[in-house]
Amino acid sequence: MFGYPMKQSFLIATFIIGICVPAVYCFTASEIEIFQLQKELEKKYGADIDFYKFLKLPKLAHSSSREITKNLRKLSKKYHPDKNKKYKKLYQRLNLATQFLANDELRKNYDYYLKNGFPDYDFSKGGFFFTRVQPKTWFIMSFIYLIAGFIHYVLLTLQSKSNKRRTEDFIKQCKAQDDTNSLGEKRLFFKQHEEDEGKELLVKFGDVYIVESDGSQTLISTDTIKDPTIFDSLLFRLPLWFWNKSLGRFVKFPSRTINNNASDSSNDKRLGSLAKEEKAEAVPRSITTTKTVSSKSGQEKKILPNGKVIYSRKKD
Structure with missing residues (x-):
């Protein structure tokens, strides 16, 4: 039987998935600072707060970088810790939010997350993460699995065609040494290398056979090479392999041989009764x-x- 062994199939699947799986997205240090400040503001002022509202900008998101910087000077007159120490934490947040919005690149990142949503935070999961990305991750993995299965099926098809082509070339080489013009028998001896024991071949009436050690003859033909189907690919063989290694060892489906035996016994009984009737009539x-x-x-x-x-x- 031609086809990739299961170990080779796993190696191919690992290679394909390793190529197709995108790199894990990591947040930059600046983005993490933005997330932390946004989370602190939401905890203190509610979920509707953002940096523009927090800085009390007249034009909100339409404010320019110059206007944002100028606005901080205005707020400093009231909230600077030198004038009132209880505003120390508030002024730090005002200053940090101004730095983020005054920088065009950081402001662009902030506006993106403000529009599409900020990640959640969980220390046990390593920090910030997107909960809404999880369904998409399953979709991506399913897509990668389908692509890997399709590529594996293409490889199996190419291997089958290659095997048929090599077999056809070998048959032609054997027939080329037949001096009976396919009208008789010609015995040949084939060795792949010097240390190989070799195989005895028989060209008989245009067909090439391998002469086994017991004297039997095995026909060499491309018809014996099975064409792969989609069921031979990873799409079906990989789940079947996992099933056989896990629950398949404990779950046994009823065998059809029981029904066949029952039908055979019923057929024997019916034939026996018919025989008795024929005998009785005879x-x-x-x-x-x-x-x-x-x-x-x-x-x-x-x-x-x-x-x-x-x-x-x-x-x-």
């Missing part, structure tokens, strides 16, 4: 003799097989 047919009984009146009385009684004529 017995009376084979016994066709009649019984002759002498009568007191001089007539001969005969009892037929069906039970009917007849008498012969009286003798004068």
